[in-house]
Amino acid sequence: MSGLHRVDVPEFEQVWAQVAAPAEDISRQASSLRRNSPLGCLLTLSMMLGLVLILGGIFLLGSVDGLIVAGAIGAGLLLLGLPALAVWRTFAKASARHTAEVVTPLFEQLTAGMSSRDGARLSASYAPDGEVPQQVLRGAGFIADASVPQEDLIAGRFGETEFLLGDLKWELSEPPVSEESREQAQEREARRERAWAREERRLSREVRRTGEERTARELRGHRMSRPGGGGSSVLGKQAAKALKPVGEGLQGMNASLGASLVFFSADFHKEFASRTYLLPRAEKPQALRRQSAEGAAELGLEPLRLEDTRITDFFHGWTSDQAEARYLLTPQLMDAISTLVQRLDSPHIAVSFTGTRMNVGVVAKTNRFSADFGSPDAEAAAREIYDDLVLFLSLTEHFDLNTRIWTKR
Amino acid sequence: MPLWAVIAAVCAVVIVTAVWLIAVRNRLVRARNRSHEALRGIDVALETRFDQVKAQAETASGAVSKEVEMVLGATALRTGRGIEQLSVAEKAELSGALGRAEGALLAAVEAYPEMRTQQNVELLQRTINEAEERLQAARRVYNSAATDYNTRRQVFPTVLVAGILGFRDHELFELTNAVKREQYDLKGFLDR
Numbered sequence: 001m002s003g004l005h006r007v008d009v010p011e012f013e014q015v016w017a018q019v020a021a022p023a024e025d026i027s028r029q030a031s032s033l034r035r036n037s038p039l040g041c042l043l044t045l046s047m048m049l050g051l052v053l054i055l056g057g058i059f060l061l062g063s064v065d066g067l068i069v070a071g072a073i074g075a076g077l078l079l080l081g082l083p084a085l086a087v088w089r090t091f092a093k094a095s096a097r098h099t100a101e102v103v104t105p106l107f108e109q110l111t112a113g114m115s116s117r118d119g120a121r122l123s124a125s126y127a128p129d130g131e132v133p134q135q136v137l138r139g140a141g142f143i144a145d146a147s148v149p150q151e152d153l154i155a156g157r158f159g160e161t162e163f164l165l166g167d168l169k170w171e172l173s174e175p176p177v178s179e180e181s182r183e184q185a186q187e188r189e190a191r192r193e194r195a196w197a198r199e200e201r202r203l204s205r206e207v208r209r210t211g212e213e214r215t216a217r218e219l220r221g222h223r224m225s226r227p228g229g230g231g232s233s234v235l236g237k238q239a240a241k242a243l244k245p246v247g248e249g250l251q252g253m254n255a256s257l258g259a260s261l262v263f264f265s266a267d268f269h270k271e272f273a274s275r276t277y278l279l280p281r282a283e284k285p286q287a288l289r290r291q292s293a294e295g296a297a298e299l300g301l302e303p304l305r306l307e308d309t310r311i312t313d314f315f316h317g318w319t320s321d322q323a324e325a326r327y328l329l330t331p332q333l334m335d336a337i338s339t340l341v342q343r344l345d346s347p348h349i350a351v352s353f354t355g356t357r358m359n360v361g362v363v364a365k366t367n368r369f370s371a372d373f374g375s376p377d378a379e380a381a382a383r384e385i386y387d388d389l390v391l392f393l394s395l396t397e398h399f400d401l402n403t404r405i406w407t408k409r
Numbered sequence: 410m411p412l413w414a415v416i417a418a419v420c421a422v423v424i425v426t427a428v429w430l431i432a433v434r435n436r437l438v439r440a441r442n443r444s445h446e447a448l449r450g451i452d453v454a455l456e457t458r459f460d461q462v463k464a465q466a467e468t469a470s471g472a473v474s475k476e477v478e479m480v481l482g483a484t485a486l487r488t489g490r491g492i493e494q495l496s497v498a499e500k501a502e503l504s505g506a507l508g509r510a511e512g513a514l515l516a517a518v519e520a521y522p523e524m525r526t527q528q529n530v531e532l533l534q535r536t537i538n539e540a541e542e543r544l545q546a547a548r549r550v551y552n553s554a555a556t557d558y559n560t561r562r563q564v565f566p567t568v569l570v571a572g573i574l575g576f577r578d579h580e581l582f583e584l585t586n587a588v589k590r591e592q593y594d595l596k597g598f599l600d601r
Contacts, residue, residue, distance in 0.1 A: 270542070305553060323450050327546035407539045 007394045010113035012386050022101035027378035030094045043083040050079030098371035099128045106386050116397045124156025132166035136265055140359035142350040144289050152369045159402040163266035165392050167368055170261040170287030260368045261287045264360040269401050271408040274321035275354050281316055282347035287363050310338040328353050336399050433567050437576050440558035444579050447551035452493045454547040458540040462510045473517040477510045497580040511537045548582045555579040
């Protein structure tokens with residue numbers, strides 16, 4: 001039984017027995033490249049030498065023959081770039097193997113054995129390269145850049161409730177506008193908010209009109225198919241990957257190993273037409289949208305002050321309908337959100353109620369649902385992934401979204 | 410002290426006091442209006458719930474209909490006033506009575522085999538839950554706005570002039586003791 005939620009899940013030890021062999025093998029493979037291994041030392045030495053040659057070449061620029069400088073920089077680039085590429089390729093291979101041979105079986109066993117106390121069962125699919133449709137991300141209203149790279153899409157139903165769970169690589173999102181002048185930045189932000197407002201209105205209309213049908217259709221494709229939607233075919237993506245230079249390769253490694261924004265979105269169990277946002281009070285990373293009072297007013301939002309001080313201490317609330325916001329955020333749901341905040345221990349958590357959905361975004365410092373090659377303990381790393389999967393997949397039950405005793409079925 | 414200085418000082422005090430009074434009054438009016446507006450939300454929710462109960466009672470058998478009529482007849486509505494004209498305490502009492510009437514309707518649907526289809530029970534239960542949740546939301550909005558207004562009214566030095574300017578405390582919408590005792594646990598109800 002999971003500690004936070006009313007769900008039954010298979011014991012980790014039972015699941016681990018099935019994936020222990022490949023997990024330990026992959027860990028051994030990756031450990032050969034750690035800095036304290038002989039090969040790792042060699043690669044580090046090569047990269048340091050490369051760096052010295054590049055810096056030396058730049059330092060001597062103009063004082064010695066240009067050919068020597070060019071040779072030094074060229075050799076430096078090779079000494080730096082080739083080991084980096086080798087490391088990236090090894091990690092990428094290990095990561096892909098880990099996904100296929102560890103994470104996928106963990107997920108499959110969890111799906112087969114996970115159920116709520118009320119008998120609701122989990123039925124979901126896992127797509128390591130899948131993406132939450134950008135329309136859903138934009139609809140959530142708190143994601144700063146809906147076109148960020150993504151991985152690890154889990155989509156399905158828990159009991160009556162359809163849900164989506166994705167991992168957004170927010171560190172690769174569009175950088176903040178700090179270099180621009182303040183006025184330009186504000187103007188750009190205002191334009192963006194107006195565009196968001198139009199998009200949200202359009203989305204709300206569309207969701208009301210087409211219901212779940214469209215979302216399901218898009219999930220089958222795992223990406224947006226409309227022109228300019230930012231999605232691309234799997235084939236195109238792989239071709240682009242093959243042509244990536246070393247620099248982009250390193251960026252890809254950062255994407256698969258770096259920080260995450262775990263995004264959870266589920267069909268809400270009550271009918272509503274308003275928009276309500278709970279945005280973190282803590283200084284936001286570029287992953288989440290900022291909301292100024294002026295911007296909120298332009299979007300037709302007003303401050304929401306709830307009775308639960310745990311919520312008001314952590315979140316800035318905004319809503320387009322005070323009464324409906326309280327209809328959605330019952331004392332029980334506020335309590336569930338507070339418990340989740342305590343459990344996740346992240347200062348950057350956002351919750352929204354838009355369209356017909358409840359959305360939750362959690363900014364994490366480390367990568368979630370993927371291999372941690374820095375850890376020599378394969379079992380501990382797998383347990384962490386398993387615990388994360390249990391935590392996020394049981395959110396539907398934690399928020400009681402399967403209790404459908406209102407007019408919406 | 411020259412006379413002009415005294416007159417100037419008195420004028421300054423009068424002007425500052427007048428400006429302060431205007432500012433205080435405007436602040437209180439804004440807060441009071443927000444509270445009144447929130448109270449209208451409760452009226453709407455209560456009216457919707459009242460209409461639903463009446464409609465459901467009409468479809469029920471004579472005995473049940475009579476019982477519902479009796480429960481609602483014991484509220485302040487018997488005086489012929491509309492819901493919006495009732496005091497906050499009377500509205501809370503009406504809300505409790507509506508809860509009791511809904512309880513009677515549910516019990517009737519369960520007791521009479523010809524009425525007890527899964528669809529009937531479920532539909533009735535869903536409607537009751539929805540109305541109850543909408544009402545609790547409106548109640549929380551009102552209590553928040555009324556508390557905000559009361560706080561503004563009671564802080565020093567506003568409290569010195571609030572009464573003189575005609576601003577009275579707003580009563581909070583609280584559940585009656587009977588309603589608190591009657592909170593249902595509906596979990597699993599539809600599974601039966």
